[in-house]
Amino acid sequence: MELTVAEENYLKAIYHLSDAGKKSVSTNDLAAEMKNKPASVSDMLRRLGEKEVIEYRKYYGLQITESGKRLALQTIRKHRLWEVFLVEKLNFAWDEVHEVAEQLEHIHSPLLIQRLDAYLNFPKFDPHGDPIPDEFGDVRSRPRVELAEMEINQTGQIVAVKDSSAAFLRYLDKVGAYIGARIKVLDKVEFDGSLEIQVDQKKNLFMSKEVASNILVLQS
Amino acid sequence: MELTVAEENYLKAIYHLSDAGKKSVSTNDLAAEMKNKPASVSDMLRRLGEKEVIEYRKYYGLQITESGKRLALQTIRKHRLWEVFLVEKLNFAWDEVHEVAEQLEHIHSPLLIQRLDAYLNFPKFDPHGDPIPDEFGDVRSRPRVELAEMEINQTGQIVAVKDSSAAFLRYLDKVGAYIGARIKVLDKVEFDGSLEIQVDQKKNLFMSKEVASNILVLQS
DNA sequence: ATTATTTTTTACCTTTGGCTTATAAAATTG
DNA sequence: CAATTTTATAAGCCAAAGGTAAAAAATAAT
Numbered sequence: 001m002e003l004t005v006a007e008e009n010y011l012k013a014i015y016h017l018s019d020a021g022k023k024s025v026s027t028n029d030l031a032a033e034m035k036n037k038p039a040s041v042s043d044m045l046r047r048l049g050e051k052e053v054i055e056y057r058k059y060y061g062l063q064i065t066e067s068g069k070r071l072a073l074q075t076i077r078k079h080r081l082w083e084v085f086l087v088e089k090l091n092f093a094w095d096e097v098h099e100v101a102e103q104l105e106h107i108h109s110p111l112l113i114q115r116l117d118a119y120l121n122f123p124k125f126d127p128h129g130d131p132i133p134d135e136f137g138d139v140r141s142r143p144r145v146e147l148a149e150m151e152i153n154q155t156g157q158i159v160a161v162k163d164s165s166a167a168f169l170r171y172l173d174k175v176g177a178y179i180g181a182r183i184k185v186l187d188k189v190e191f192d193g194s195l196e197i198q199v200d201q202k203k204n205l206f207m208s209k210e211v212a213s214n215i216l217v218l219q220s
Numbered sequence: 221m222e223l224t225v226a227e228e229n230y231l232k233a234i235y236h237l238s239d240a241g242k243k244s245v246s247t248n249d250l251a252a253e254m255k256n257k258p259a260s261v262s263d264m265l266r267r268l269g270e271k272e273v274i275e276y277r278k279y280y281g282l283q284i285t286e287s288g289k290r291l292a293l294q295t296i297r298k299h300r301l302w303e304v305f306l307v308e309k310l311n312f313a314w315d316e317v318h319e320v321a322e323q324l325e326h327i328h329s330p331l332l333i334q335r336l337d338a339y340l341n342f343p344k345f346d347p348h349g350d351p352i353p354d355e356f357g358d359v360r361s362r363p364r365v366e367l368a369e370m371e372i373n374q375t376g377q378i379v380a381v382k383d384s385s386a387a388f389l390r391y392l393d394k395v396g397a398y399i400g401a402r403i404k405v406l407d408k409v410e411f412d413g414s415l416e417i418q419v420d421q422k423k424n425l426f427m428s429k430e431v432a433s434n435i436l437v438l439q440s
Numbered sequence: 441a442t443t444a445t446t447t448t449t450t451a452c453c454t455t456t457g458g459c460t461t462a463t464a465a466a467a468t469t470g
Numbered sequence: 471c472a473a474t475t476t477t478a479t480a481a482g483c484c485a486a487a488g489g490t491a492a493a494a495a496a497t498a499a500t
Contacts, residue, residue: 037489040489043488109323
């Protein structure tokens, strides 16, 4: 049974909000995320339940089923592969890719994704540093910490961002904090949690705790 | 005003049936092409008229407007660019591309198409030899004749096929009659119009008039 | 433990898109 | 001008996606 575009988007949101199926997700939160009314969400949950991609017990909560998880991961995989394609092959800026990938992720063709994956050389992470599930839905995630949590003199490599709004990505671009940049915490202000960071052994920059808590680092 | 996917498909069909806006196209033909009932077509024509992509006078006929032509060519352009991508970059066989391109052509993003075009090196023809309109809708078409119409000893190059069903394309693949192949008419049977053809100065093959009338040749 | 509040669900409605059948009207043909 | 064919309209169906208002369940507060 095929999912509609809206259903795929709900399922993706559920998967993300539930933190890959760990915690339970509330109707209200989902409504906020999807920018719909809770009533509409209830309705959608019923439908997703009928299609057996979630197990839905009313007034209680929901759980993604195995097949649901597979579908969600499949959609995420497609989204992220397309993002890699857009950035690496078509030279999109990393803040321009989201909307287009949002459309491309709903193209149905297993062969296409298989070939695209191979063409891109089986990338494991997308341009935002998020892991790309393989065709069986397995995710190779790296342990990562928020930059805001790091201590003075600790070093690492920027591997992902939490906020991927265009505004934030453009800001990062401007200051030179790209994915893959090697960083070192030079100073940390106790008072407001702001940081001084060294990027790639050269550029120094200050950032607020606000910003730093949206940057994920692989420590080294 | 945006067109829906169905509307885009109708418009494309209208454009094709009308031979790029030359002849008028009948409701019945369009119904046959779209595999719908004539009543549904009338309805759709009314809607397309309201959106001003065609000029529709009932019981009389229709004409594609400038903006309609632009949109149709835009869709055709996207379809053919994606076909080039699928064949050249993702190694699709030329009989596997159609359905996927049919989906991809409805992705909305001018930037995407611009970049894709550049990435593919501004191709002028798709894998079936059909011309790709440029971003202004201009088409660089080559004068071409049906192979079935050629005379003994005439030569040329296969540039397109009329029937692009998977079955036909696979047949052509098998006998080695790909787009770009240089051919020469060795013999022609008056009785049934069948031909003997030389391909690339080496392979000889026989084909029925049926087949030959679906192959388009740029004479030389 | 019984209210009060919040969250969730139901029941019902609305819109849009795309299609169908049956009927009517126009155009074309004999 | 009658017969036939082609088109158009009217009415209706269905699915998808959403909304409002009211009911029901769960949770929190006194």
